[in-house]
Amino acid sequence: MATGGRADAHDTVGDTASEGDADGFAEALALVGRERPSGTAGGSVPARDGARTGGNTPSRDGARTQDGSPGRMGQPTSPGKGHLLPWPDARALAVRAGRAHEPLSRSVPLEHSLGQLLAGPLVALCDLPPFDTSAMDGWAVAGPGPWTISSAGSVLAGHAPSVPLKDGSAVRIATGARIPPEATAVLRSEQARTDPDHRLLFAHRPTNPGQDIRPQGQECRSGDRLLPASSVITPAVLGMAAAAGYDELSIVVRPRAEVLILGDELLTKGLPHDGLIRDALGPLMGPWLTALGADVTATRLLGDDADALHQAITTSDADLLLTTGGTAAGPVDHVHSVLRKAGAELLVDSVAVRPGHPMLLAALDIQGSGGARYVVGLPGNPLAAVSGLLTLALPLLRGLNGLSPQEPYRAPLRDAVPGHPDDTRLVPAIHREGRLVPLRFGGPAMLRGIAAADGLVVVEPGGARPGDVVELLDLPWAFGAQTASPRRFT
Numbered sequence: 001m002a003t004g005g006r007a008d009a010h011d012t013v014g015d016t017a018s019e020g021d022a023d024g025f026a027e028a029l030a031l032v033g034r035e036r037p038s039g040t041a042g043g044s045v046p047a048r049d050g051a052r053t054g055g056n057t058p059s060r061d062g063a064r065t066q067d068g069s070p071g072r073m074g075q076p077t078s079p080g081k082g083h084l085l086p087w088p089d090a091r092a093l094a095v096r097a098g099r100a101h102e103p104l105s106r107s108v109p110l111e112h113s114l115g116q117l118l119a120g121p122l123v124a125l126c127d128l129p130p131f132d133t134s135a136m137d138g139w140a141v142a143g144p145g146p147w148t149i150s151s152a153g154s155v156l157a158g159h160a161p162s163v164p165l166k167d168g169s170a171v172r173i174a175t176g177a178r179i180p181p182e183a184t185a186v187l188r189s190e191q192a193r194t195d196p197d198h199r200l201l202f203a204h205r206p207t208n209p210g211q212d213i214r215p216q217g218q219e220c221r222s223g224d225r226l227l228p229a230s231s232v233i234t235p236a237v238l239g240m241a242a243a244a245g246y247d248e249l250s251i252v253v254r255p256r257a258e259v260l261i262l263g264d265e266l267l268t269k270g271l272p273h274d275g276l277i278r279d280a281l282g283p284l285m286g287p288w289l290t291a292l293g294a295d296v297t298a299t300r301l302l303g304d305d306a307d308a309l310h311q312a313i314t315t316s317d318a319d320l321l322l323t324t325g326g327t328a329a330g331p332v333d334h335v336h337s338v339l340r341k342a343g344a345e346l347l348v349d350s351v352a353v354r355p356g357h358p359m360l361l362a363a364l365d366i367q368g369s370g371g372a373r374y375v376v377g378l379p380g381n382p383l384a385a386v387s388g389l390l391t392l393a394l395p396l397l398r399g400l401n402g403l404s405p406q407e408p409y410r411a412p413l414r415d416a417v418p419g420h421p422d423d424t425r426l427v428p429a430i431h432r433e434g435r436l437v438p439l440r441f442g443g444p445a446m447l448r449g450i451a452a453a454d455g456l457v458v459v460e461p462g463g464a465r466p467g468d469v470v471e472l473l474d475l476p477w478a479f480g481a482q483t484a485s486p487r488r489f490t
């Protein structure tokens, strides 16, 4: 979970989302006229318990039902006309789609494994400590004192004394050095006094057998499971793995993702002019997908060219193709028609969530290739695209990485958030003193709220009151993080 709150976004903090929402929520309501039978979702919609009511959903073992009637690409739904899948069901379906495929694994040198997931449990390759070790600088002693100081010199770390220590003898020893055979304890130098003339060693107080000796296997025995599969390889895990004898680690191969940005109106440089605007999603999607566990191979701007989109979708070898824009029913909104032409199977086509309802998830060539190939179609409005990213791409990528759904993080709301009558709302929010504070500027076309936020608060239909405990979809980075954040996977 995110903690602490994003720094000083005071001008966006403090009001409830209602003000910033005025042009977002209301705009979406004004734009969208649709019918929806209460409590049902038509098409290829999974039931709340995970069983599908129709259509083809990949199951955990990769088997697929073959009903395939409603919601297939041959009978497309579109925003404004179709039936919206409840938001929790869309998330659950995306997890199942991802988990229908076993992740691949490969071995990499330890130094290249940081931030990846362990493909299997980390099993100790040796005892730790691997031998009885001195915990202190001082003297290894055999039996009760006083002791005769051995003429053997000192036992240093990294050396392996093979000569047993005779009963009644002592030898100098360094922290981390292997305990000589037959030694019974270590006497710290500050607890010892020597009589050099007579080569004798005395203890200030009685020594106990085993004192200041770290016995072999104290931390683990060879074969012990140190960490479960799917653990994130943090710097501490790297150290643990090295200590336990690893030169390489078997990691989950990250699913490859390609980002396709649609829209003729998009500029990649400079100020907006003549009806053209800056592409806000190209810079955002790649790093965000990386933080969610994808290996992003390319981000391409395709304009509103249906042929280019078809070509990109049918020739890419990415496991996940993520499109932005073109999901609605405008004259140049080609995503649905291109997916239909590509023979894709629509698993999710519009979700009961604001913003982001036209988001979609489709499966490509699953039976042909045997591998996972999915398209996540995100709406063009920037916050709507982020909503789709967290609703569909995040759980899909968790599944493709072999992870189970994330435990929800919940906290009380500080302020009320007006709800949509039927749909879930996702509202940018920050943490303040243990509570979630909804931010302004959470309209579908805005990034100002989310740019200052710790996450998106999940507001169920009907709204939420101050003190209500709500889920936060936290953002997958901590201060300064450049790549995948370990906590994302926990």
Ligand SMILES: Nc1nc2c(c(=O)[nH]1)N[C@H]1C(S)=C(S)[C@@H](COP(=O)(O)OP(=O)(O)OC[C@H]3O[C@@H](n4cnc5c(N)ncnc54)[C@H](O)[C@@H]3O)O[C@H]1N2
Pocket: 028, 031, 032, 033, 079, 080, 261, 262, 263, 265, 266, 277, 278, 279, 280, 281, 282, 324, 325, 326, 327, 328, 329, 330, 333, 356, 357, 358, 378, 379, 380, 381, 382, 384, 444
């Ligand atoms: N008749 C209807 N029209 C719309 C509906 C509807 O239900 N019926 N839904 C609206 C909603 S809600 C959304 S969200 C959008 C989704 O539309 P598209 O996915 O087709 O997206 P576009 O039309 O391509 O773009 C929408 C908006 O976002 C801007 N945009 C697109 N890409 C980017 C980008 N990379 N960076 C910044 N801004 C981007 C684009 O210029 C548009 O302003 O449909 C509504 N319409």
Ligand code: MOO
Pocket: 028, 353, 354, 355, 356, 357, 358, 379, 381, 384, 385, 444, 445
């Ligand atoms: O609200 Mo749209 O759903 O602007 O994504």
